[in-house]
Amino acid sequence: MITFIDSHAHLNDEAFDQDREKIISDCFAAGVKQMVEIACEVEEWQQAFELCQKYEGQIYGAAAVHPINAVQLTEESFENLKKFLTLDVFKAVGEIGLDYFYEDSSPRALQQEVFEKQIDLASIIKKPIVLHCRKAKEEQDFSAYEDMFFLLKKYNLSGGVLHCFSGRKEDAYRALDMGFYLGINGLIGYKKNEDIRQTIKQVGLKYLLLETDCPYLPPQSKRGKRNSPVNIPEIAQNLADILGKNINEVADITTQNAKAFYNI
Ligand SMILES: [Zn+2]
Secondary structure (H helix, E strand, C coil): CCCEEEEEECCCCHHHCCCHHHHHHHHHHCCEEEEEEEECCCCHHHHHHHHHHHCCCCEEEEECCCHHHHHHCCHHHHHHHHHHHHCCCEEEEEEEEEEHHHCCCCCHHHHHHHHHHHHHHHHHHCCCEEEEEECCCCCCCCHHHHHHHHHHCCCCCCCEEECCCCCCHHHHHHHHHCCCEEEECHHHHCCCCHHHHHHHHHHCHHHEEECCCECCCCCHHHCCCCCCHHHHHHHHHHHHHHHCCCHHHHHHHHHHHHHHHHCC
């Protein structure tokens, strides 16, 4: 059986409150043998820890404060975050970054401050970072990427992944230059994303991680429905088609990449 890792899931989302255990066992049955739970709100850190304990060796965690929740990073919660991140089940700091799409509710200056605090923490504890970057609503405003790379360069980091890659080609290559991976999910199958498909074709498998970002961003055939790690094989097949590769190779290489990145 082909096996996969979902490198980025939000299984603690309320969308899974009715059937979380069933979904997780369906994932294992579908060959998605390991998952990384991204806990990016203060109240999710403990839940993620419990999930990792319950599914030891199968679910790992990342913890941080997401840019759209930037106000949540107080002195007190930052101390708490440090405690969680010393635990071995938490393999990365994330997702962190800049989201200029939602700058009305989370101002740019605050996002940058909270981002930098968490990059600094990652560099001190030597854990990799899971990056979220979303451009502003204005068509040509890519300043979220400019600002993100500017801040990242100030620190000595232990690896990173540009999750949900949806940037320009130059953003992909700036991430690769830093030794980072790109996270690939259902949006590679959306009709409008031809530029992204062209970019990942050039980048190649060696630098890609498979993810769902569930419950968001289901693959094209399941648009409008709840996403879950069960859809990883479908996303892998989409990626295989784009790259002109066999799904076995996609599964093998992306699994190796995820294991190397998260140290699992
Ligand atoms: Zn996410």
